[in-house]
């Protein structure tokens with residue numbers, strides 16, 4: 001039996017870091033953002049449909065995220081149109097991963113899990129969370145986004161409090177050691193559930 005755990009959380013809350021902690025414990029991890037990077041890269045499946053819809057977004061045969069951010073900043077509807085192109089391709093990538101993965105616990109790191117109805121495709125959901133000030137500082141410290149871009153993304157995401165309320169597990173990402181201990185607890189609980197269902 002294979003268990004599918006959805007891992008989500010708002011921007012900068014610690015999804016990628018926590019996904020690595022699950023991988024460290026032997027889970028197979030699929031990363032939605034990494035899938036988007038593959039799809040946007042030269043030769044990726046999103047390049048042709050994105051070129052047709054947003055010719056200005058293509059640079060050197062790949063989709064440029066900087067160009068996309070400019071397009072989104074000027075056109076409020078652009079993100080919806082981008083999503084309608086990208087999300088079906090992401091779904092296919094995820095299905096390919098699930099078909100070949102070997103581990104008993106598959107972890108799906110999906111930033112927009114709640115926003116895209118992803119709860120229905122997993123057996124349980126873990127939400128990573130920290131306080132709002134830490135979240136903002138983490139994102140702005142990366143230096144890849146302005147405060148306006150951060151606020152715009154955050155406004156589109158399901159609020160943290162709602163995510164926590166809908167989660168089966170909440171993982172606080174205050175320190176790495178604490179997060180690692182919580183990941184181990186989640187895995188132990190899942191294995192208990194799998195044994196009970198067997």
Ligand SMILES: CC(C)(COP(=O)(O)OP(=O)(O)OC[C@H]1O[C@@H](n2cnc3c(N)ncnc32)[C@H](O)[C@@H]1O)[C@@H](O)C(=O)NCCC(=O)NCCS
Nearest residue numbers: 010011012032033036065068069082083086090111153156
């Ligand atoms: C908007 C883009 C160009 C920004 O690129 P950039 O490299 O600066 O940021 P990155 O992709 O790392 O995203 C930063 C944060 O914003 C979140 N975010 C990205 N897209 C969206 C979205 N459509 N709605 C809400 N949050 C989003 C990410 O999940 C992440 O938490 C890029 O995210 C994009 O092309 N998004 C559309 C595709 C998509 O929906 N991706 C989400 C994963 S399926």
Ligand SMILES: Nc1ncnc2c1ncn2[C@@H]1O[C@H](COP(=O)(O)OP(=O)(O)OP(=O)(O)O)[C@@H](O)[C@H]1O
Nearest residue numbers: 010011012013014015016017138173174175176179
């Ligand atoms: N458990 C933790 N303890 C301390 N710092 C953490 C922890 N988890 C994440 N961080 C820090 O928070 C920042 C954001 O983490 P990460 O990139 O994992 O977030 P994310 O949710 O994947 O971000 P995004 O939504 O933008 O993709 C990083 O600087 C990371 O080092």
